[in-house]
Amino acid sequence: xxxxxxxxxxxxxxxxxxxxxxxxxxxxxxxxxxxxxxxxxxxxxxxxxxxxxxxxxxxxxxxxxxxxxxxxxxxxxxxxxxxxxxxxxxxxxxxxxxxxxxxxxxxxxxxxxxxxxxxxxxxxxxxxxxxxxxxxxxxxxxxxxxxxxxxxxxxxxxxxxxxxxxxxxxxxxxxxxxxxxxxxxxxxxxxxxxxxxxxxxxxxxxxxxxxxxxxxxxxxxxxxxxxxxxxxxxxxxxxxxxxxxxxxxxxxxxxxxxxxxxxxxxxxxxxxxxxxxxxxxxxxxxxxxxxxxxxxxxxxxxxxxxxxxxxxxxxxxxxxxxxxxxxxxxxxxxxxxxxxxxxxxxxxxxxxxxxxxxxxxxxxxxxxxxxxxxxxxxxxxxxxxxxxxxxxxxxxxxxxxxxxxxxxxxxxxxx
Numbered sequence: 001x002x003x004x005x006x007x008x009x010x011x012x013x014x015x016x017x018x019x020x021x022x023x024x025x026x027x028x029x030x031x032x033x034x035x036x037x038x039x040x041x042x043x044x045x046x047x048x049x050x051x052x053x054x055x056x057x058x059x060x061x062x063x064x065x066x067x068x069x070x071x072x073x074x075x076x077x078x079x080x081x082x083x084x085x086x087x088x089x090x091x092x093x094x095x096x097x098x099x100x101x102x103x104x105x106x107x108x109x110x111x112x113x114x115x116x117x118x119x120x121x122x123x124x125x126x127x128x129x130x131x132x133x134x135x136x137x138x139x140x141x142x143x144x145x146x147x148x149x150x151x152x153x154x155x156x157x158x159x160x161x162x163x164x165x166x167x168x169x170x171x172x173x174x175x176x177x178x179x180x181x182x183x184x185x186x187x188x189x190x191x192x193x194x195x196x197x198x199x200x201x202x203x204x205x206x207x208x209x210x211x212x213x214x215x216x217x218x219x220x221x222x223x224x225x226x227x228x229x230x231x232x233x234x235x236x237x238x239x240x241x242x243x244x245x246x247x248x249x250x251x252x253x254x255x256x257x258x259x260x261x262x263x264x265x266x267x268x269x270x271x272x273x274x275x276x277x278x279x280x281x282x283x284x285x286x287x288x289x290x291x292x293x294x295x296x297x298x299x300x301x302x303x304x305x306x307x308x309x310x311x312x313x314x315x316x317x318x319x320x321x322x323x324x325x326x327x328x329x330x331x332x333x334x335x336x337x338x339x340x341x342x343x344x345x346x347x348x349x350x351x352x353x354x355x356x357x358x359x360x361x362x363x364x365x366x367x368x369x370x371x372x373x374x375x376x377x378x379x380x381x382x383x384x385x386x387x388x389x390x391x392x393x394x395x396x397x398x399x400x401x402x403x404x405x406x407x408x409x410x411x412x413x414x415x
Contacts, residue, residue: 002171003204008038015179015209016109017202018060025137026070027081031089037069038093043098049101050375054218055380059104063139063180066097072108073134075115075254079381080131084333089253091261095317098265099272102382103220105175105265109258110135110142113413114185115241116254119242119328131238133183141202141209143226147173151367152158152390159188159198165234168198168331172226178202178209178223186228187241197239198231206231217378217385234311248336250327253343255413257320259389260343263350264317266386267310270379275303277365277376299364306360316346340415344395351392354383390414 028034030212045062052059066072071093076082090112098105111134117132134140146155157170168188178184184207200207207230213223236303244251281291290296358380362369369376398415401407409415 009052009283014253015211016228017364018180018182020182021064021068023068023137025073025135026069027135028083028085030083031085031288032072034074034083034085034089034093035096037071038096038353040330041069042067042096045097045104046100050378052101052103052220052300053378054375058222059101059107059220060180062101062104066104066108067139068137071097072137072139073112073115073131075112076131076134077119077127080128080163080415082135082168083315087257087324088318090094091257091321094258094261095265095268095314097377098262099268100265101220102262102266102269102386103218103222105262106386107180109255109262110144110177110185111140111181111253112144112258113138113255113405114199117197117241117244118239120249120251121226121240126236126239130239138182139177139180140199141175141178141184141222143172143175143178143184143186144226145174145187146170147225152414155187155189155195157186157188159190159196159233159238160193162232165232166198168200168228168231168233168237170228173229174223174289175209175226176221176223178226179211179224183237185211185239186225186226186231186233186400190395194240194242197241197376199237199239200231200233204231204233204413213320215385217381217383219381241351245413247331248327248333248411249331250324250339252326252409252411252413253320253327253336253339256340256343256347256390256415257317257324259386260317260320260346260350261312262386263347263383264310264313266371266379266383267313267350267354269305270354270361270383271303271306271310273343273379274357274364274377277361277369277374280366282364282366286324293366302360302364306353306357309349310357313346313353316342316349333408336411337402340409341399341402342400344415347390348392348395348399351387355380358383 014325159166208227320343327339
């Protein structure tokens, strides 16, 4: 794509950047502390989640609280002053936040994935520089995917060498978190066709973020279009992301496990809403022979089934987190494949239960649950939108090839 092809008619809708935090972010000490903080934040985030969805209100203060809490640095290595917590904990944190508001949970995804990539591919000097930013509360957005390419892995955005910096040109979409980010990692190709993360300042000249995300779900992920017109990025901020997929690493599984956690969080919220509505608002069916909706045997069976399936997804999510921990400590073809496979299993179950639970919510709660005043449709819309990130039908193929023929999964961020 050349600059002459970039659609700039909406550039007037460009969103101004936000300032970096004035105070350093908190640094979490333990896995237990991370879970406690996530629950405290979630209790606040859920209060206006339906309103934010309905009015498409940006979660500005919520994101500030989230990133300043220390939860955005939990996978920074201890060698650089970070907590370096288990990925099982990281996944649980995202699940808790996503049960309150999955848009906020998703915003953190690419930030955490880029932090993991920096650990894998950057040299110590670059790690110290960028991890220092993260520990201070700097948020990474993303400018990865492109709207018109044939496949998700095909990129037309490129950079050219200009001495102590590179110059990036292109156009991006699905840029979750970019609106309120402080730094924007851009996936761009060099002259050899290798993909790098060119991490630009959010207010860099030529970098324009447009608020044009119009999906019916995940409405406040702060996504949209990013225009890149001769954007300068210092080489200190040019991360060789391609190296994370030249040899077996856990990078792909890390990007994926966060997707799983968002979906299981949506499922948890839907089941919780179902129970609450049935217990407080639903009426017993005329032929049930019971006085209370919660005594309906079919409702009891359905809630049991949904909860069982969610618990299975959560168990695999935790197992995947520990498999990723092992693959980071000892990255090799076998450990990385194990992490990918367990994460793929979790992705299948979390997708299926997110869609089932958000659909079943209305069947079990009844017609009254569809009233706009309750805002319950957001759960189904969020599940249906977020689970499209990468197709579950291909996860089944990955599992079958692995268990039947011993074929390891491909190395990329969607596997």
